[in-house]
Amino acid sequence: MDLLQYRPLLEASQIFAGVSRRTLDHILAAAAVRPFEAGEFLFLQGDEALTFHLLVQGRVKQIHVTPDGHQVLVRFLGPGQEVDPTAVLSGIRYPMAVRAMENGAALTWQGEIVAQFMEAHARISFNVIRMLVVRNQELVRRYEELLTQYVEQRLAQALLRLGAQYGHDAAAGTIVDLSLTRRDLAELIGTSLYTVSRILSNWNERGIVKTRRGRLTIRRPEELRQLSTNSPL
Amino acid sequence: MDLLQYRPLLEASQIFAGVSRRTLDHILAAAAVRPFEAGEFLFLQGDEALTFHLLVQGRVKQIHVTPDGHQVLVRFLGPGQEVDPTAVLSGIRYPMAVRAMENGAALTWQGEIVAQFMEAHARISFNVIRMLVVRNQELVRRYEELLTQYVEQRLAQALLRLGAQYGHDAAAGTIVDLSLTRRDLAELIGTSLYTVSRILSNWNERGIVKTRRGRLTIRRPEELRQLSTNSPL
DNA sequence: CGATGAATTGACCGATGTCAAGTGGCGTGG
DNA sequence: CCACGCCACTTGACATCGGTCAATTCATCG
DSSP states (O other), X not given: OGGGGGHHHHHHSTTTTTOOHHHHHHHHXXXXXXXXXXXXXXXXXXXXXXXXXXXXXXXXXEEEEOTTSOEEEEEEEOTTOBXXXXXXXXXXBOSSEEEESSSEEEEEEEHHHHHHHHHHOHHHHHHHHHHHHHHHHHHHHHHHHHHHXXXXXXXXXXXXXXXXXXOEEETTEEEEESXXXXXXXXXXXXXXXXXXXXXXXXXXXXXXXXXXXXXXXXXXXXXXXXXXXXXXX | OGGGGGHHHHHHSTTTTTOOHHHHHHHHHXXXXXXXXXXXXXXXXXXXXXXXXXXEESOEEXXXXXXXXXXXXXXXXXXXOBOOOHHHHHTOBOSSEEEESSSEEEEEEEHHHHHHHHHHOHHHHHHHHHHHHHHHHHHHHHHHHHHHSOHHHHHHHHHHHHHHHHOEEXXXXXXXXXXXXXXXXXXXXXXXXXXXXXXXXXXHHTTSEEEETTEEEESOHHHHHHHHHSOOO
């Protein structure tokens, strides 16, 4: 069974961390592999939430569409991360869509099966709870940033975070190559693509970053860090 | 043991719903009663999170202070509701403060004891997860409202929600008597107390609401509902 | 009846959204 | 391999929501 190749991934995942190897193998045995292509929606907002996904390869983004049509980019997810488990575990419809940014694959389980594992292994429940707590805190942070900070500061923080999480270092600086458009960045921090464009142009001139079609190099992280902290007050 | 008087409250609570009566009594036996006075902080942001609270009487508000000093009113909680369980269950410090708005009391448990109950009764874990999921969704909603709606709309929605949750109906309309200041409302919807004051004055003139020092009567909910929906787009 | 904090109101202005017009890079099809 | 066309992006002009500050007024409580 080549599913076993994913054992290290499960061990390192948030949800299955600290579970015995025997149990892990049972869990793996119940999984299916779902490949996906760049641009594909793993599921749509409003779909019935039947399946739990754990990414093994490729990055995806979580998108939420507000009642009045605004798109909000909730977060990016990469290999080893769980696609929002909330809906599956509470029997509601998916509150957001998930779209692949690259080709990749995910392990999937039926919702009830995950619930059974949780029932049998309190550790998994605790893991889920910790996960939700962390995401809650992230949301609070973003809410407050939106409330108290200028777009420029939010963008600086967003880039620093993206760099730390998905960037790789090179001579010229930290390179973030996620083929993010201005619109993506705008939806991520809650602003318009025009404002993002203006700010990036400005930073380009000042040599703080260098942009090239969906690819971005952070040349002076210290300056970004400083920009991110001088608050409006 | 007069703790037993609280059994119906526990049965109706989110966290202990669906638990057998025997277990409920064990849980009750492990509780302590903590009375509090209006204005008192049950705990402060940054305190070590050792205790889990379930309100039995009186209302409290959850407050979060951002790094740059802004206060954000996260939510109100009333009898039968759990004070944010996240910190206690994941062993971190309280991420926010809780302050009593009125005299009241809460049942309290040591964090580890709650964890033990959760371990023994998967149902409780599931309840906690459902709770977190709901709060997550609320946060997303508020984030998006902040992003896409005018202050006037947000205020209208907030008042409608407060009316539905805490108001009582009278001849003149729905009365909300929470001794909320303009500042409270401002922190709740993410704006300044001046803007709230202006909007309420305006609504007063138009006969939509009637305000009196911390007390508020909604006279024309339909108009509020309409105000809350005509979006900026 | 004074004092203290809540609330009101006016004046001002600045960050950022919106719209419109243009530029440029990349992929595709001929 | 080139040219075309499509998007992503840029940039300017303009409008405006709502924040900030300051000066009063008002209500409530000791």
